[in-house]
Amino acid sequence: MDLKEKAIASLKKHASGDAFSRLPAALPKASVLIPLLLRHGKLHALLTVRSVNLKHHAGEVCFPGGKSESGDTDETHTALREAEEEIGLPSHTVQVICKLFPVLNKAGLLITPVVAFIESSFKPRPNADEVSEVFTLPLEFFTKEADHSCYPVPSVFGPTHSFMYTDPRTGHIHQIWGLTAALAVTVAALALGKKPEFELGFDLDDPASAFRDVLNRRLSKL
Numbered sequence: 001m002d003l004k005e006k007a008i009a010s011l012k013k014h015a016s017g018d019a020f021s022r023l024p025a026a027l028p029k030a031s032v033l034i035p036l037l038l039r040h041g042k043l044h045a046l047l048t049v050r051s052v053n054l055k056h057h058a059g060e061v062c063f064p065g066g067k068s069e070s071g072d073t074d075e076t077h078t079a080l081r082e083a084e085e086e087i088g089l090p091s092h093t094v095q096v097i098c099k100l101f102p103v104l105n106k107a108g109l110l111i112t113p114v115v116a117f118i119e120s121s122f123k124p125r126p127n128a129d130e131v132s133e134v135f136t137l138p139l140e141f142f143t144k145e146a147d148h149s150c151y152p153v154p155s156v157f158g159p160t161h162s163f164m165y166t167d168p169r170t171g172h173i174h175q176i177w178g179l180t181a182a183l184a185v186t187v188a189a190l191a192l193g194k195k196p197e198f199e200l201g202f203d204l205d206d207p208a209s210a211f212r213d214v215l216n217r218r219l220s221k222l
């Protein structure tokens, strides 16, 4: 199996499918697309920098995504629609792999990560109202200790991971932390089948169980 096939097989083992379709319908929902691509024979992930003019998470690094709208058929549709709106990614060129466990953020928004492969030749067209920059980086970066730190302060799940990434193309230094870092670390570990050099905060063989516990605890308080 090649690198991409291996990653797909491993990620699919952790697909959440429709396990969460019976959650309260009134719960506001959002999706993020975790776009993977092959570059120079390595798996890469694509990230965006949010516009400084946005009301929420201004200037932060995140995956393309956003809130569900009434016309969306499911979580994957939301992720693909948002990615098309934010970075001009044509939905028909995207190979969706799976949905991972949803995460409930502090504001009570249920965020579903959708993992997908995009074409290596994709040229982003950022929508300046929402996105100021788009960059890709090797997925392996999220398994290394070198530019990583970890705060005991728990975020949406487990400790808060933070990475400082210097983009060799632009020289820009990006901090990737919180939800986005947690998702990137999870997908890197699963897709590469590689334990990170740092303490993860959950069992790699069954990441869903930790996420399920956090979700159930939060849901019981709603």
Ligand SMILES: CCCC(=O)SCCNC(=O)CCNC(=O)[C@H](O)C(C)(C)COP(=O)(O)O
Binding pocket: 030, 031, 032, 056, 057, 060, 061, 062, 063, 065, 066, 067, 105, 106, 109, 111, 155, 156, 177, 178, 179, 180, 181
């Ligand atoms: C949501 C958890 C709080 C954090 O982890 S803040 C730390 C760093 N910032 C992020 O990881 C960005 C998190 N936010 C998002 O990805 C998006 O705001 C959203 C929650 C998916 C909603 O999309 P909008 O585009 O803001 O509508």
Ligand SMILES: Nc1ncnc2c1ncn2[C@@H]1O[C@H](COP(=O)(O)O)[C@@H](OP(=O)(O)O)[C@H]1O
Binding pocket: 054, 055, 056, 057, 065, 066, 067, 082, 129, 130
């Ligand atoms: N054309 C536009 N100009 C400015 N802001 C926009 C916009 N379209 C969407 N937004 C804002 O961008 C944020 C992300 O939207 P989405 O969920 O579609 O990704 C939302 O704001 P907040 O960050 O204040 O929630 C939304 O109101």
Ligand SMILES: [Mg+2]
Binding pocket: 064, 065, 066, 067, 082, 086, 130
């Ligand atoms: Mg958005």
